[in-house]
Amino acid sequence: MKIGFDNEKYVRMQSEHIRERIASFGGKLYLEFGGKLFDDYHASRVLPGFEPDSKMRMLQQLADQAEIVIAINAADIEKKRIRGDLGITYDLEVMRLIDNFRERGLQVSAVVLTCFAGQPMAESFQKHLEGKGIAVYRHYPIEGYPSDIAKIVSSEGYGRNEYIKTTRSLVVVTAPGPGSGKLATCLSQIYQDHERGVQSGYAKFETFPIWNLPLSHPVNVAYEAATADLNDVNMIDPFHLKAYNKICVNYNRDVETFPVLSAMFTKIYGECPYQSPTDMGVNMAGNCIFDDAAVSKASRQEILRRYFQAQCNLKKEVGTETEVRKIELLMSQLGLEVNERGIVEAAYQMAEETGEPAVAMELANGDVVMGHTSKLMGASAAVIMNALKHLAGIPKEIDLISPTVIEPIQRLKTNHFGSQNPRLHSDEILIALSICAASDDTAKQALDQLDRLEGSEVHSSVILSGVDEGVFRKLGTHLTCTPYYQTQKLYRK
Secondary structure (H helix, E strand, O other): OOEEEEEHHHHHHHHHHHHHHHOOOOOOEEHHHHOOOOOOOHHHHHHOOOOOOOHHHHHHHHHOOOOEEEEEEEEHHHOOEEOOOOOEEHHHHHHHHHHHHHHHOEEEEEEEEOOOOOOHHHHHHHHHHHOOOOOEOOOOOOOOOOOOHHHHHHOOOOOOOOOOOOOOOOOEOOOOOOOOHHHHHHHHHHHHHHHOOOOEEEEEOOOOOOOOOOOOOOHHHHHHHOOOOOOOOEEEEHHHHHOOOOOEEEEEEHHHHHHHHHHHHHHHOOOOOOHHHHHEEOOOOOEEEOOHHHHHHHHHHHHHHHHHHHHHHHHOOOOHOOOOHHHHHHHHOOOOOHHHOOOOHHHHHHHHHHOOOOOEEEEEEEEEEEEEEEOOOOOHHHHHHHHHHHHHOOOOOOOOOHHHHHHHHHHHHHHHOOEEEEOOOOHHHHHHHHHHHHOOOHHHHHHHHHHHHOOOOEEEEEOHHHHHHHHHOOOOOOOEEEEOOOOOOOOOO
């Protein structure tokens, strides 16, 4: 993929801008941090050149000034809410975040349980964290939130919450996912700081939509596609237009809540420090794009990926028709057709020729390799093996794994594990290849190519198993699937 984003400039410029915002509030800033901190793969896909851990690197430059507070909604703990991209519950994600922050030399000050109303699982989670030496605070539901400003900004509202003890000039408030209460946590702290005579301020860090790109720019349209399930809509910030006669892009939730935020700030500070929701942001990503054509092309591909994902989610009954139709509308606004994702047609052709499910993979150099289902392995395993052979310059006809190695694994699956499908999944074939690589130089040569699969585009003619999807994700490929099941069986192992 052609690079179009200057990552080094971004890290440097973003750090400087946050320092300036801290200074503007007298030396203490609560920064609401939206999106993913160390694995922002959406940003890396639509802004080629953006490193998934860029925001973490930026925070590391501020490590001596920063501390981190993680907010989690107590109700999400109780209902075991799942982070979809990782497949883990929000409480586990909090612990994963803490470990990752600490490994990178960043201080985690506390976890705050928002909307706490005595949920038993939230109480158990608090005890677990405190047993590990992590400070935990409780913030409570406020009747009339967010419209009853007088009650919210009072001793009966934010004043009831437990005050989070912080010592540094930058307090980054993050969360395992949306709806966790980051904004309310920031505002509660600002209110209680003010009551204690401490001067502090608020800012927001959201990568998307990018405020200084046009509303119809593919990067911003790709953000809408990514949040189709949330029904977010990009829009011109009317407050910014009125205050400065300047067009900037924001999204509906921030625009809708700004009057309420403004009223809260006014009640706390005596005046609102911002004229618009765009003013609150500190995102510098738009200033670091140097090849608009490359970024636009990458974003169009991301929209197509989101389209296939929405269709598959609908087929799996975990998505809605509304999400699919919204992305179709976004595609029509850009004149975007499915055939712009070239490997889709390649997978269809192979499936038609063989009468079996097929997977196409476009490598970083533009070469396309194919795989289809056989007696020994599934299409996902086949395309990975063929890609490794291609990258290593190994002829197709050479077997990297002897059938004498594969057959015992198949017998284990069917005779002992109860599987009706003897074919090897992609994870099983890679384990077998790893074993062979210990004594076979050709197999080792192929295995050494695994890292080169990162960034490859992959399309399957059928919906893949969770195992195969997971392997493609771990390899760093960009997978899409046609919303069709290979089998009509109701129970799928």
